[in-house]
Amino acid sequence: QVQLVESGGGLVKPGGSLRLSCAASGFTLSGYYMTWIRQAPGKGLEWVSYIGNSGTTIYYADSVRGRFTISRDNAKNSLHLQMSSLGADDTAVYYCARAIEARNYFYMDVWGKGTTVTVS
Amino acid sequence: SFELTQPPSVSVSPGQTASILCSGDKLGNKYVSWYQQKPGQSPVLVIYQDSQRPSGIPERFSGSNSGDTATLSISRTQAMDEGDYYCQAWNTTTATVVFGGGTKLTVL
Numbered sequence: 001q002v003q004l005v006e007s008g009g010g011l012v013k014p015g016g017s018l019r020l021s022c023a024a025s026g027f028t029l030s031g032y033y034m035t036w037i038r039q040a041p042g043k044g045l046e047w048v049s050y051i052g053n054s055g056t057t058i059y060y061a062d063s064v065r066g067r068f069t070i071s072r073d074n075a076k077n078s079l080h081l082q083m084s085s086l087g088a089d090d091t092a093v094y095y096c097a098r099a100i101e102a103r104n105y106f107y108m109d110v111w112g113k114g115t116t117v118t119v120s
Numbered sequence: 121s122f123e124l125t126q127p128p129s130v131s132v133s134p135g136q137t138a139s140i141l142c143s144g145d146k147l148g149n150k151y152v153s154w155y156q157q158k159p160g161q162s163p164v165l166v167i168y169q170d171s172q173r174p175s176g177i178p179e180r181f182s183g184s185n186s187g188d189t190a191t192l193s194i195s196r197t198q199a200m201d202e203g204d205y206y207c208q209a210w211n212t213t214t215a216t217v218v219f220g221g222g223t224k225l226t227v228l
Contacts, residue, residue, distance in 0.1 A: 104150070105169055107169075
């Protein structure tokens, strides 16, 4: 079945770096935009970044632009998020999600279970 | 910047209809999606493109969007519907994803 499994979370010191990965199965990754969304403890959902099918279209939230880099490897059915200069505000559960997009809409139809990043 | 506003909490009696609002400037001109998140779980898409239900989502869930307000309605509300609900829209101007702050639904 369609599944997304995140990995790579953990405890990191302020100013440190971490690389998250998301393994996709049950569908062809190259056919979809992919996103990262995070949720700080007790807070709401915050969109982080998305990447287009081929990897040439990339957008970031203002809060992470210049510090985070999204990438994908369609051949390996995987999505990545390289995070650097991490601060306490980056502490969150990070979800990988498949996106359905067109000119007038963009929504996430499949979500992973998330991986926890703690900056302390 | 484009923002979506939701009430922090909504309460409903079992069997009644719950309405969760999401407001934003000219929101009716955009497509809205809704996600349900139960404690300790990942979000689940319950409505997309204002009023479409993904397969597996009960018909009790419906959505509408007009003017500055989108509405998620849950009819015949059950205890299992408790959780946090988030609206989301696509800002075509900036090509970015926007979430509302979330609404906690309590079935009393």
